[in-house]
Amino acid sequence: MKKGTPNINKVLPAEILEGILNSLPRKELPSYVEARVLAAVHPVQSKTIMAISRPKQAFQWAALSMAACVFAMLGALMASWVNPASHPGTQTSEHHVDIYDPGLLDYFIE
Amino acid sequence: MSPDQFEQFFRRYKNNLYVYLLRFVEIDDDAQDLLQDSCIAFYKKLDEIKPETAINYMYKIAHNTALNWTKQRRRFLLKPSSDFERIADKPAPKDHYEAVNKAIAMLPSKLARVVHMYYYDKLSYKEISSQTGKSIKAIDSMLNRARTKLRKRIIMHEDGSPMLKS
Numbered sequence: 001m002k003k004g005t006p007n008i009n010k011v012l013p014a015e016i017l018e019g020i021l022n023s024l025p026r027k028e029l030p031s032y033v034e035a036r037v038l039a040a041v042h043p044v045q046s047k048t049i050m051a052i053s054r055p056k057q058a059f060q061w062a063a064l065s066m067a068a069c070v071f072a073m074l075g076a077l078m079a080s081w082v083n084p085a086s087h088p089g090t091q092t093s094e095h096h097v098d099i100y101d102p103g104l105l106d107y108f109i110e
Numbered sequence: 111m112s113p114d115q116f117e118q119f120f121r122r123y124k125n126n127l128y129v130y131l132l133r134f135v136e137i138d139d140d141a142q143d144l145l146q147d148s149c150i151a152f153y154k155k156l157d158e159i160k161p162e163t164a165i166n167y168m169y170k171i172a173h174n175t176a177l178n179w180t181k182q183r184r185r186f187l188l189k190p191s192s193d194f195e196r197i198a199d200k201p202a203p204k205d206h207y208e209a210v211n212k213a214i215a216m217l218p219s220k221l222a223r224v225v226h227m228y229y230y231d232k233l234s235y236k237e238i239s240s241q242t243g244k245s246i247k248a249i250d251s252m253l254n255r256a257r258t259k260l261r262k263r264i265i266m267h268e269d270g271s272p273m274l275k276s
Contacts (some may be wrong), residue, residue, distance in 0.1 A: 010265060010266045011261055011262075011265065011266070012260075012261050012264045012265060012266050012272050013266075014257065014261065016266070016272070017210070017257065017260060017261055017264070017272075018257075020207060020210045020272065021210065021225070021229040022229060024129075024207060024210075024211070024229060024230050025207055026125065026129070027125065027128060027129050027132065028125050028128075029124045029125050029127075029128040029142070029145070030142075033142045033145070033146075034120075034121070034124055036142075036146065037120070037124075037145060037146045037149050038117065038120065040146050040149070040150060041116070041149055041150060041153045
């Protein structure tokens with residue numbers, strides 16, 4: 001028989017197989033791969049959370065837009081109430097007329 | 111299983127899973143990619159997985175991911191791997207455990223998992239039984255069948271080192 005050719009008839013003895021199986025070498029996963037795997041899993045997690053919170057988000061948006069509408073209406077109401085331009089007979093406009101009273105000017109000129 | 115439990119589970123079994131996948135591939139990087147794919151597949155089913163059977167389920171996913179990868183790789187490989195070996199000036203020294211590891215990867219999924227859990231994870235018959243949901247007697251029988259299959263696939267070289275039957 002040629003040197004180096006395997007002896008096909010020789011079956012691996014059970015004790016040798018057991019010995020190999022019991023001493024299988026240990027290997028560690030590099031830490032950067034651990035971080036990579038956990039980071040790859042997190043987008044899946046955030047998608048799941050988004051899917052769950054979507055109805056809640058819709059409700060929040062509806063509440064927010066309703067609040068904005070109420071505030072806008074209140075603002076418009078307040079503005080129309082105090083704006084002197086829209087109410088010409090108010091105190092402010094009368095006072096404005098008093099300052100430019102021609103009688104006063106005549107007094108200074110004399 | 112909750113996301114927090116997954117993180118603990120992954121940190122505990124990452125090396126065991128990595129070694130399990132290394133049997134199917136030649137390069138470490140491929141095993142790392144397969145581990146990532148397996149974890150994503152596992153995570154998608156997280157709600158359905160019970161913590162007490164999680165490791166068995168994870169090995170199942172890892173095994174299927176690795177087999178699919180091997181099939182795809184075979185389809186896209188231009189030349190058989192033996193041609194590449196001939197091109198190399200000096201063949202890389204073969205690991206003493208390589209033949210056994212390759213033979214384990216060729217076992218049916220259930221047997222490969224049980225062998226890995228018993229010999230690598232060092233789990234007891236009782237622990238494997240609770241993980242797989244099979245009786246202790248069935249585990250013993252599966253291990254015996256696996257040993258017989260391994261001995262049929264591995265032959266002994268003249269120098270005493272084990273090698274895969276071609």
